[in-house]
Amino acid sequence: MARNKIALIGSGQIGGTLAHLVGLKELGDVVMFDIAEGIPQGKSLDIAQSSPISGFDAEMKGTNSYEALAGADVCIVTAGVPRKPGMSRDDLLGINLKVMEQVGAGISKYAPDAFVICITNPLDAMVWALQKASKLPAKKVVGMAGVLDSARFRYFLADEFNVSVEDVTAFVLGGHGDSMVPLTRYSTVAGIPLPDLVKMGWTSQARIDEIVTRTRNGGAEIVNLLKTGSAFYAPAASAIAMAESYLRDKKRVVPCAAYLNGEYGVKDTYVGVPVVIGAKGVERVVEIELTGKDREAFDKSVEAVQTLTDACKKIAPDLL
Ligand code: APR
Numbered sequence: 392m393a394r395n396k397i398a399l400i401g402s403g404q405i406g407g408t409l410a411h412l413v414g415l416k417e418l419g420d421v422v423m424f425d426i427a428e429g430i431p432q433g434k435s436l437d438i439a440q441s442s443p444i445s446g447f448d449a450e451m452k453g454t455n456s457y458e459a460l461a462g463a464d465v466c467i468v469t470a471g472v473p474r475k476p477g478m479s480r481d482d483l484l485g486i487n488l489k490v491m492e493q494v495g496a497g498i499s500k501y502a503p504d505a506f507v508i509c510i511t512n513p514l515d516a517m518v519w520a521l522q523k524a525s526k527l528p529a530k531k532v533v534g535m536a537g538v539l540d541s542a543r544f545r546y547f548l549a550d551e552f553n554v555s556v557e558d559v560t561a562f563v564l565g566g567h568g569d570s571m572v573p574l575t576r577y578s579t580v581a582g583i584p585l586p587d588l589v590k591m592g593w594t595s596q597a598r599i600d601e602i603v604t605r606t607r608n609g610g611a612e613i614v615n616l617l618k619t620g621s622a623f624y625a626p627a628a629s630a631i632a633m634a635e636s637y638l639r640d641k642k643r644v645v646p647c648a649a650y651l652n653g654e655y656g657v658k659d660t661y662v663g664v665p666v667v668i669g670a671k672g673v674e675r676v677v678e679i680e681l682t683g684k685d686r687e688a689f690d691k692s693v694e695a696v697q698t699l700t701d702a703c704k705k706i707a708p709d710l711l
Contacts, residue, residue: 394449395419395638398460398502400494401469402431402453404620405510408627409467410438410451416631418638420450422459425470431455457497463505465634468521470494471511473621487511488520488703492710495524506637506672507532508630509648512621514567516699518648519661523710529650530672536567537646537663538629539622543609544573547602551594554580563646564681565663565692568610572688573603577679633668640670644677654678655689662696 397413399406402425410421421438423431431453439451452459460466471487491511498507498521507527509518518534525532541561549556562577575585580593589596605612613622636643649666651657654676665677681689704711 395464396422396462397634398422398424398463398466398505399431399469400424400460400466400497401471401511402427402434403469403473404623405469405627405630406431406467407434407438408623409469409630410435411441412627412631413634414438414442414447414449414451415445416635417447417449418631418635419464421452422463423451423453424455424457424459425453426455428455457501460497460501463502465637466498466502466505466507467510467630467634468494468507469510471517473512483512484516484699484702485706487513487517488706491517491520492524492707495521495526498525498527503527505531506634508633509534510626510630512567513699515648515661515663515696516703519650519700520703520707520710522650522661528672529652530674532650533633533666533668533673534567534648534661534663535626535630535633536648537563537665538632539626540567540571540573540606540609540663541646542625542629544578544602544606547605548578548580548585551598551602552580552588562665563663564665564685564689566696567648567663569607570692570695571607571663572685572692573606574685575599575603636668637670637672642667642669642674647673649673649676651676655681655693657693660693660697660700662693 397419399409402423413421423435425431435451435453471490509521511517514534514536522532541563544561545559549559558581560579562574565572578585647666648661648663666673667675
């Protein structure tokens with residue numbers, strides 16, 4: 392059986408990390424694309440030269456031409472401008488919207504059968520624009536946000552409880568980052584929900600609240616430390632988990648920015664919800680019942696996402 396082909400559109404910090412992970416996991420051959428000349432070529436050659444040492448077989452190719460995407464099984468999109476300190480994800484909107492229009496056209500022409508994972512921020516609005524620009528079926532276009540937000544939450548919780556990260560699960564809904572809605576009653580240590588762990592004296596509600604706030608600001612914390620870019624290791628690992636679920640038909644249940652058309656009472660909007668990812672793309676949107684404060688927080692988050700999506704519609708009316 393031929394190897395899968397994974398196209399990485401954007402070969403910056405996340406793109407490079409993605410290529411290395413695809414190699415290490417032997418997920419398939421890689422095409423790195425970027426508008427910057429030399430960067431995808433240089434990074435792919437460097438990673439290819441690590442393959443004899445790490446022991447993986449994968450073709451690594453760098454390109455500045457969309458044609459090289461032909462036949463890709465998965466496209467992971469990081470093309471765009473990352474956040475600088477003091478810049479909100481929303482500031483990026485205008486610049487990255489244009490990039491999504493170009494990238495969407497390229498995917499539409501050369502890789503219309505691919506499963507597409509968008510990472511470019513502001514995520515929920517960019518994945519919406521990418522789906523419209525590429526015209527691919529909505530179940531084949533998703534945004535990476537929830538896996539990262541829940542990984543951050545899981546890491547902080549594991550650290551708090553001094554237990555393995557593997558035994559901590561987290562459930563998050565809503566837009567990426569600031570408006571993320573963590574559902575503590577569905578977040579567990581080995582199946583024990585967080586509210587029960589508070590009752591058991593493992594932690595306090597105040598500590599959980601602090602951890603939720605730190606998770607929400609997880610991206611900004613790293614931007615402030617790095618000063619010249621945003622997080623890349625964890626975002627890349629998150630997208631790889633999603634690509635793997637698609638390519639290996641694992642049917643993992645993961646939080647993603649998925650297209651909602653009535654689910655959760657939301658229409659024509661990409662927002663973070665749990666979905667099943669398998670060989671058909673998004674095979675199911677997991678729709679849980681939301682009440683009280685959770686419903687309120689989710690609605691607020693959807694509103695924030697829709698404000699950005701509406702801004703995209705105004706700037707690029709042709710997308711509709
Ligand atoms: N087409 C292709 N590539 C582009 C385009 C374009 N129109 N515009 C910019 N790029 C490339 C840049 O040349 C750069 O190599 O996208 C790459 C982005 O890489 P980085 O600046 O290193 O950003 P990175 O840290 O990888 O983050 C990418 O993901 O998390 C989000 O907010 C983050 O939107 C940002 C994206």
